[in-house]
Amino acid sequence: MSDCIFCKIVAGDIPSKKLYEDDRVLAFYDIEPKTPVHFLVITKDHIKGALEISEENSRLVAHIFEVIAKLAAELELGAFRVVTNNGPDAGQTVFHLHFHVLSGGVLGEMA
Numbered sequence: 001m002s003d004c005i006f007c008k009i010v011a012g013d014i015p016s017k018k019l020y021e022d023d024r025v026l027a028f029y030d031i032e033p034k035t036p037v038h039f040l041v042i043t044k045d046h047i048k049g050a051l052e053i054s055e056e057n058s059r060l061v062a063h064i065f066e067v068i069a070k071l072a073a074e075l076e077l078g079a080f081r082v083v084t085n086n087g088p089d090a091g092q093t094v095f096h097l098h099f100h101v102l103s104g105g106v107l108g109e110m111a
């Protein structure tokens, strides 16, 4: 999608601090980290958000969680939180499916 910032990152038109990439997903550090370690795992395909997850594409989400587990082990995160915001009222600002991985220090309670 031409006006999507994450599609531009996937295409290499906008630089990112990449952690992992394969044919389906990309992981890179968040530009405005909310915790000492904060990266995003996104689909390479443009999927608007969690509401668009379906029987046809849900294997991608399973793959994203495999990648999160691999990166969490490699980075020795120990405790971490995975978040996806769906819709502006939930804090979604980029409308391309992504999972935040937040770690470092004590995260405190949420949900």
Ligand code: AMP
Pocket (backbone or CB within 6 Å): 005, 014, 016, 029, 030, 031, 032, 033, 084, 085, 091, 092, 093, 094, 095
């Ligand atoms: P959300 O608000 O849940 O849609 O998450 C979007 C996230 O993307 C925010 O945490 C932003 O800081 C992050 N972000 C926006 N632009 C970039 C960028 N160019 N590189 C890395 N992270 C970005």
Ligand code: ZN
Pocket (backbone or CB within 6 Å): 001, 004, 005, 006, 007, 008, 045, 046, 047, 095, 096
């Ligand atoms: Zn996109």
